[in-house]
Amino acid sequence: MKIVEYELRRIHLPLVRPFRTSFGTQSEREVLLVKVTTEDGVIGWAECVAMSAPLYSPEYVSGCLEMMRTFLIPALNKATEISAAEVGQILKPFLGAQMAKAALETAVLDAELKIAGISLANYLGANKTKVPCGVSVGIAPSIEALVDEVTSYVEAGYKRIKLKIEPGWDITPVRKIRELFPDKPLQVDANQAYSRTDFKHLKQLDEFNLLLIEQPLEEHDILGHAQLAEIMTTPICLDESIISLHSAQDALELKATSVINIKPGRVGGYLESARIHNYCLEKSIPVWCGGMLETGIGRAANLALAALPGFTLPGDTSASSRFFKKDITTPFEMIDGHLEVPNGVGIGVSPDIEYMNSITKSVEIFTGK
Numbered sequence: 001m002k003i004v005e006y007e008l009r010r011i012h013l014p015l016v017r018p019f020r021t022s023f024g025t026q027s028e029r030e031v032l033l034v035k036v037t038t039e040d041g042v043i044g045w046a047e048c049v050a051m052s053a054p055l056y057s058p059e060y061v062s063g064c065l066e067m068m069r070t071f072l073i074p075a076l077n078k079a080t081e082i083s084a085a086e087v088g089q090i091l092k093p094f095l096g097a098q099m100a101k102a103a104l105e106t107a108v109l110d111a112e113l114k115i116a117g118i119s120l121a122n123y124l125g126a127n128k129t130k131v132p133c134g135v136s137v138g139i140a141p142s143i144e145a146l147v148d149e150v151t152s153y154v155e156a157g158y159k160r161i162k163l164k165i166e167p168g169w170d171i172t173p174v175r176k177i178r179e180l181f182p183d184k185p186l187q188v189d190a191n192q193a194y195s196r197t198d199f200k201h202l203k204q205l206d207e208f209n210l211l212l213i214e215q216p217l218e219e220h221d222i223l224g225h226a227q228l229a230e231i232m233t234t235p236i237c238l239d240e241s242i243i244s245l246h247s248a249q250d251a252l253e254l255k256a257t258s259v260i261n262i263k264p265g266r267v268g269g270y271l272e273s274a275r276i277h278n279y280c281l282e283k284s285i286p287v288w289c290g291g292m293l294e295t296g297i298g299r300a301a302n303l304a305l306a307a308l309p310g311f312t313l314p315g316d317t318s319a320s321s322r323f324f325k326k327d328i329t330t331p332f333e334m335i336d337g338h339l340e341v342p343n344g345v346g347i348g349v350s351p352d353i354e355y356m357n358s359i360t361k362s363v364e365i366f367t368g369k
C-alpha cells in the first residue's frame with residue numbers, strides 16, 4: 001500500500017466534568033488525530049492518546065507532533081509501499097514514542113483493513129459483539145460529590161467502577177463506596193502516587209474486596225510492586241510500567257503484576273496489544289482494556305481490542321457521554337451496561353468533518369512519495 005499523504009490535526013474537546021487524577025486535572029481533551037490517504041484515495045484514521053503535558057507518560061501532544069514530523073513520517077515515507085505490520089519495524093530505530101508510533105500504525109491499519117474489507121475486531125480475533133463497560137471516576141472534591149458521581153454511573157448501568165486514589169484520598173472514599181455498593185465490581189488506580197514506605201497503608205485496601213489495585217508505585221519500580229504483591233491479597237495490576245510485550249513478560253515473571261491493563265497507545269499499537277493479549281491468554285493472565293479519554297476514533301479501536309477472548313475484566317470502555325457532550329464520531333451509547341463492538345471495515349467509524357473542523361487548532365500535511 002502506498003501512502004500519499006499524512007495529516008496531523010490537533011483538536012480540543014471540552015470534558016463534561018473535570019477529571020482529576022494524582023497527576024493533575026484535565027478540563028478539556030487536546031487530541032492529535034492522524035489521517036493517512038492511500039494512492040487510491042482510501043483514508044485511514046487514528047487517535048494519538050498522548051495528553052497535553054508529560055504527566056502520565058513521557059509523551060505529550062506537541063512532542064508527538066514533533067516526533068512524527070521530524071522522524072517517524074520521513075522514515076515511513078522512505079518506504080515506497082508499507083503495510084501496518086511493517087510500521088513497527090520501520091519505526092523501531094527511534095526509541096520510545098509508543099503513542100506516536102501507535103497512532104501512525106493504527107491509521108495505516110485502518111486504511112489497510114478498509115481495502116481488505118474487514119473490521120479491526122475480526123482482524124484482531126474478536127469473539128464478542130459487545131463488551132461490558134467500566135467507568136473511571138476521578139478524585140472528587142468531597143465524599144458527597146464522589147457518592148453522587150458513582151451513584152449516577154451505577155444507575156446508568158456501568159458494570160465496574162474504578163476509583164482514582166492518591167495519598168489522602170484512598171481508604172475513606174473506598175470504604176464509603178464499598179459500603180454503598182457491597183457487590184459492585186470495584187477497583188482502584190493510583191497512577192504511581194505511592195512509594196515503598198506506604199505498604200502498610202496500602203494493605204488496608206485488602207478489606208474492600210477489590211478486583212485489583214492499579215499502578216500503586218512508580219513506573220520503574222518493578223521490584224517494589226513484586227514486594228507489595230507478596231503482602232497484599234488484592235491483585236496488583238500494572239499500567240504505566242507495561243510498555244511492550246517484553247515488559248509485560250518480565251513483570252509477570254517477576255510477580256510484580258498478576259493482571260494487565262492493555263492500553264494500545266502505551267504499548268505502541270494494536271498489533272503489540274494483541275501480542276500481549278495472546279501471551280496472557282496462553283498463561284491464563286486476565287487482561288482488560290485501559291482508556292485515555294479517547295474520542296470515538298480511539299474508542300472504536302479499543303472496543304475491537306476489548307472484544308478479544310482474553311479480555312475477561314470490564315475495561316475503561318465507557319460511553320462517549322462519560323467524557324464528551326459531543327464526540328467527533330457518532331457517539332458510543334451504553335445499552336444494558338455494554339457497548340457494541342464496531343463491525344464496519346477498519347476501525348468502523350470516521351469523524352464528523354464539520355464538527356472536527358470547528359474544534360481544530362492546527363493541521364499539518366505531509367506528502368508521501
Ligand code: NPG
Pocket residue numbers: 021051056135136137189191239290291292293294316317318
Ligand atoms: O475511561 O478513558 C477513560 C479514562 C480511564 O482513568 C482512566 N485513564 O491512568 O488509566 C489512567 C487514566 C488516564 C487518564 C491516563 C488520562 C492518562 C490520561
